[in-house]
Amino acid sequence: MDLAYLRTHPQHLPTFLTHQRIRETPVGGGVCTASRLTLDDGTSLFAKTWPSGPAPDGLFATEAAGLAWLREAGTIPVPEVLVALPEMIAMEWVEPGEPTRRAAEDFGRALAGLHRAGADTFGASWPGWIGPLPLDNTPTTGGWSSWFAERRLQPYLTISADRGALSAGDVAVVEEIIKTIDSYGGTEPPARIHGDLWPGNLLWGADGRGWLVDPAAHGGHRETDLATLALFGGVAHLDVIVDSYREVWPLADGWPVRLPLHQLHLLLVHTAAFGSAYRGAVRAAADALRRA
Structure with a gap:
């Protein structure tokens, strides 16, 4: 799976993860389980899932809507959401740096x-x-x-x-x-x-x-x-x-x-x-x- 395929078929991401077709590296994530996903073309994504059982209804849809609304303003950097499903959300990876x-x-x-x-x-x-x-x-x-x-x-x-x-x-x-x-x-x-x-x-x-x-x-x-x-x-x-x-x-x-x-x-x-x-x-x- 590369980025172009993911954009066209976002619903397939959980299946690829289940069958370990994507490299997944755990990262810190607060109340959710977070990971860095690396696609076949080298693209990195930040993904979150609920730690146990089904995610609360609408949790990831709400986050996606909020990110899109903030991003729509065009004034401040906000990650692009690539996958927003009931069980997970995935967005562009932001490489961490130092505050200056x-x-x-x-x-x-x-x-x-x-x-x-x-x-x-x-x-x-x-x-x-x-x-x-x-x-x-x-x-x-x-x-x-x-x-x-x-x-x-x-x-x-x-x-x-x-x-x-x-x-x-x-x-x-x-x-x-x-x-x-x-x-x-x-x-x-x-x-x-x-x-x-x-x-x-x-x-x-x-x-x-x-x-x-x-x-x-x-x-x-x-x-x-x-x-x-x-x-x-x-x-x-x-x-x-x-x-x-x-x-x-x-x-x-x-x-x-x-x-x-x-x-x-x-x-x-x-x-x-x-x-x-x-x-x-x-x-x-x-x-x-x-x-x-």
Whole structure:
């Protein structure tokens, strides 16, 4: 199987893998099982499958739709999806490189361009997934704050509370933030965002560019992508990325104060999916908002 054949017959990829007709090398992949595939013509692909049993319905179709939508903007490097089947997804391989200041500057400007490409509404026309959990992308024609509270905070707060990952005090603090979310401001029209842009989903390529991978893409608030880049130790050259972004598209007044609000969504996803190990990060974000 070479790339030309794969483009014409993407549905045959699982059969070729089952019969070991393609070289497969395991690589790191988060919640999915990931591998590097090498075709007969030397082309490399990045492939993901669900680690056990059938993949959740629509998981890989959602990822493919999100990547295509981000790529459609034509502003920032996004891998081309070559195979999107219920049981797997495969896309072009991005050779890893080192983060440089120049790459960070280019990425900041490109991210601003992506966000400016915009979206028709908050949400998306496809069902969402974030990590191993469903993501409610139901579109709204209303404002951002109520949509974010209802679709991005409350569902994962409920799951986290039900599994005991947060204390009653933690839940009460986050619920108060949800009730008063309009007071934080930052109202803007929907931007075209990655939606899960923690540092692990920014891939620095050997070509000197920053690539977006593994999105939860939707129409959202542009500050969300910038806020999540600072999570879990922060991405390399974050200050350079933000400065370059702001040169292209200045951020609204008060944006630094709102960063914990945007981070709270992804942190609640982590307590919902992985448990109380992330409880401290949720509470720290919530407390930072209360002190602001």
